[in-house]
Amino acid sequence: MTAALALLGAVGRSVAAGFGAMGRFVAFAALALSHLVRPPFYGRELALQLVQIGWLSLPVVGLTALFTGGALALQIYAGSARFSAEFAVPSITAIGMVRELGPVLGGLMVAARVASSIAAEIGTMKVSEQIDALRTLATDPMKYLVGPRIVAATLAMPVLVAVGDAIGILGGYSVGVNRLGFDGTTYLRNTFDFLEFWDVASGLIKGAVFGFLVALCGCYFGMHSGRGAQGVGEATKTAVVLASILILSANYILTEVFFSA
Amino acid sequence: MIRVHDLHKSFGAKRVLNGVSFEVGRGESLVVIGGSGTGKSVLLKCLLGLESADSGTIEIAGITRPRPHELAAHVGMLFQASALFDSLPVWQNVAFRLMSGPARMGREKARAAALEKLARVGMAPESADLYPAELSGGMQKRVGLARAIAGEPPILVFDEPTAGLDPILAAVINALIREVVTEMDATAVTITHDMRTLRDVADRVAMLHEGRFYWQGTAAEALANEDNPVLAQFIHGRIEGPIPTLR
Numbered sequence: 001m002t003a004a005l006a007l008l009g010a011v012g013r014s015v016a017a018g019f020g021a022m023g024r025f026v027a028f029a030a031l032a033l034s035h036l037v038r039p040p041f042y043g044r045e046l047a048l049q050l051v052q053i054g055w056l057s058l059p060v061v062g063l064t065a066l067f068t069g070g071a072l073a074l075q076i077y078a079g080s081a082r083f084s085a086e087f088a089v090p091s092i093t094a095i096g097m098v099r100e101l102g103p104v105l106g107g108l109m110v111a112a113r114v115a116s117s118i119a120a121e122i123g124t125m126k127v128s129e130q131i132d133a134l135r136t137l138a139t140d141p142m143k144y145l146v147g148p149r150i151v152a153a154t155l156a157m158p159v160l161v162a163v164g165d166a167i168g169i170l171g172g173y174s175v176g177v178n179r180l181g182f183d184g185t186t187y188l189r190n191t192f193d194f195l196e197f198w199d200v201a202s203g204l205i206k207g208a209v210f211g212f213l214v215a216l217c218g219c220y221f222g223m224h225s226g227r228g229a230q231g232v233g234e235a236t237k238t239a240v241v242l243a244s245i246l247i248l249s250a251n252y253i254l255t256e257v258f259f260s261a
Numbered sequence: 262m263i264r265v266h267d268l269h270k271s272f273g274a275k276r277v278l279n280g281v282s283f284e285v286g287r288g289e290s291l292v293v294i295g296g297s298g299t300g301k302s303v304l305l306k307c308l309l310g311l312e313s314a315d316s317g318t319i320e321i322a323g324i325t326r327p328r329p330h331e332l333a334a335h336v337g338m339l340f341q342a343s344a345l346f347d348s349l350p351v352w353q354n355v356a357f358r359l360m361s362g363p364a365r366m367g368r369e370k371a372r373a374a375a376l377e378k379l380a381r382v383g384m385a386p387e388s389a390d391l392y393p394a395e396l397s398g399g400m401q402k403r404v405g406l407a408r409a410i411a412g413e414p415p416i417l418v419f420d421e422p423t424a425g426l427d428p429i430l431a432a433v434i435n436a437l438i439r440e441v442v443t444e445m446d447a448t449a450v451t452i453t454h455d456m457r458t459l460r461d462v463a464d465r466v467a468m469l470h471e472g473r474f475y476w477q478g479t480a481a482e483a484l485a486n487e488d489n490p491v492l493a494q495f496i497h498g499r500i501e502g503p504i505p506t507l508r
Contacts, residue, residue: 040361048348125347132311133344137358137408138333 028220032150035142045148053114053149053215054156058163060113061106065164068101069093069171077180089180090187091194093172098195098203099259102165104251107210110157111243115218118149119239122222123232131223146219150212157211158204165203202258209254210247217243262287262416262448263308268317270303277303278314279472285465287415290442290449292459292480295469296495296504301452302341304469305420308450309338322416333358337409341421343401345393345408352389355379355407378407382437399430403437410441417442419451423458435461456496459483468492470504 073093080086122145125131131141169191176182217239225235263285270278277300285291295301306312308319310328321327322335345354355375359366366374376386382403393401402422409417422438423431435458442449442462451462459466463480468491470476476483476492486492494502 128342129340129344130346132306132309133338133340133346135311135329136309136333136336136338138330138362139357140330 024224025220028223029216032142032146032216032219035140035147036151038143040143042144042148045144046152049148049152050156052117053110053152053211054159057110057113057156057160060109061160061164062167064105064109065097065102065168066171068105069097069168069173070175072096072101072168073172073175073180077176086180087190089176089182090172090190093176094169094191094195095199097168097172098165098200100203100251100255102168103161103203103206103210104247106161106164106207107157107214107247107251108244110153110160110211111214111217111240111247114153115214115239115243116236118215118218119222119225119236120232122219123225123235126223126225127227127232141223146223149219150215153211153215154208155211157207157214161203161207162200165200198258202254205258206251206254209250213246213250214243217246262289262322263450264318264320265308266318268304268307268319269315270300270307270312271315276472278307278317281317281469281473283467283474283477285448285450287448288446290439290451290462290464292463292466293450293452293469294454294459294466294483294495295452297454299469300472301469302420305418305450305452309336309418333362334412335414336416336418337412337414339402339405339409339417339419339422341424343393343398343405345401345404347393350390350392351379351384351396351404352376354393354404355411357408358412374411375407378411379404381410381441382407383433398425399433402426402430402434406434406437406441410445413445415445415447417445417447417449419449419453419462421453421455422451423453423455428457431455431457432461438462456484468495 073089076089076092076096077086080088080092122131125145131145134141134144173184173187173191176187177184221235221239221242225231263283265284266282268278268281269276281304283291293301293304303312307314308321308327309332318325319327321332324331324335345351346357349357352372352375353360355378356366356371359371359374360368365371372389376389379386379389384400384403384407388396388400388404393404396404406422419438422434426434438449438451439462441447449462451458453459459480466478466480466483467474468476468483470491476489478486483492483496486496491503493499494504500506
């Protein structure tokens with residue numbers, strides 16, 4: 001009986017701690033959003049972060065999309081051949097890329113590159129008293145560090161997704177034409193005839209949401225980093241893991257919202 | 262300029278500050294000494310509004326219950342590890358405060374002001390475009406000091422300014438601090454373990470022990486003291502004495 005009560009207590013404490021952590025994360029998100037609309041605004045920091053988060057993520061997002069588009073075309077060809085429906089390869093490859101794989105894989109790659117980098121940078125700034133120094137210089141870290149990163153990631157991710165979509169389709173085209181024997185013109189016509197505006201737009205909206213989540217996780221865990229190298233390492237790891245989980249769960253929710261019949 | 266009365270601060274069950282009271286007048290330099298973990302840094306953070314005290318009152322430059330952004334025009338701070346911004350070159354670190362806020366300067370004017378402050382702490386103009394990671398520890402301290410005095414605040418706060426420096430560089434930094442404090446007629450609070458800082462920088466010394474100001478006097482009195490066993494053990498770095506060595 002005592003053991004059962006102790007177990008119940010431990011479970012209760014864990015659940016309460018989980019809700020507490022969730023509450024702190026949501027409160028941080030609300031605080032960050034409230035700072036986005038109040039001056040001062042740091043334009044130079046925003047421009048710098050657009051380069052760091054957007055421009056410098058292009059290679060990793062582009063390569064991911066290229067290989068994913070190629071593999072997707074191969075898989076769809078193998079599956080559709082069982083029903084003699086190989087003509088559907090271009091359109092399904094394109095729809096798969098722009099609706100799902102472009103934003104989700106792009107988001108995950110950016111989570112790995114950017115959430116870790118933001119958490120490590122801000123965590124190190126916290127540990128080395130740079131955050132305190134900012135505050136003594138009348139600069140709010142929520143405005144100077146968090147705001148520009150969140151805005152930059154939210155703006156940059158749809159662009160990265162759009163570029164990734166194009167490269168992914170190009171990967172599918174390349175495999176379709178060179179490996180599977182499709183005629184190039186027919187492949188492209190089949191791609192664009194079946195692709196609708198909402199297919200692309202939904203992926204870009206997903207990208208913006210994923211960008212926001214990635215930067216939010218990086219900033220939150222950086223600002224709440226523990227002491228020393230271990231604290232910063234833990235913050236970095238947790239930021240990437242939570243950002244990835246949030247991207248996958250948000251993707252499901254958004255897909256339900258956009259495409260449920 | 263600075264008035265602190267009956268300041269208390271605990272972290273969980275650990276009582277760090279237990280009724281600290283003191284005043285520092287205009288142009289006076291107070292050096293706070295005390296063992297590791299006695300709450301010196303916590304005291305500074307409470308003064309600067311970076312930590313909130315559990316109880317007690319703080320008044321700095323006429324501001325009660327100060328918050329960091331309210332103090333920025335009145336207080337310059339040199340952090341223990343300098344806390345320079347890695348992503349900014351040296352001159353932008355120094356001019357950071359000057360380039361923000363409603364009365365911000367343009368880049369050219371701010372750069373000129375930064376170069377002037379860098380020269381004041383003995384840094385060559387060529388260092389202005391370096392990044393903090395390219396500087397030695399001693400140079401980082403100088404840049405941190407230049408940043409602290411950039412806005413010419415009436416109050417300067419130094420957190421272990423000679424930590425991690427060799428004796429020669431420590432002496433240079435101590436001399437710079439003393440010169441700057443005298444030139445600016447600034448009110449200064451310095452926390453340190455370094456007896457040389459105490460000798461070179463202090464008008465008055467206070468020892469933080471068991472959460473309160475245990476002893477106060479001049480630097481000469483502190484260094485000559487043999488009557489007070491706690492102070493004498495700390496000043497002379499003795500293993501034997503009332504201060505526990507396992508803290």
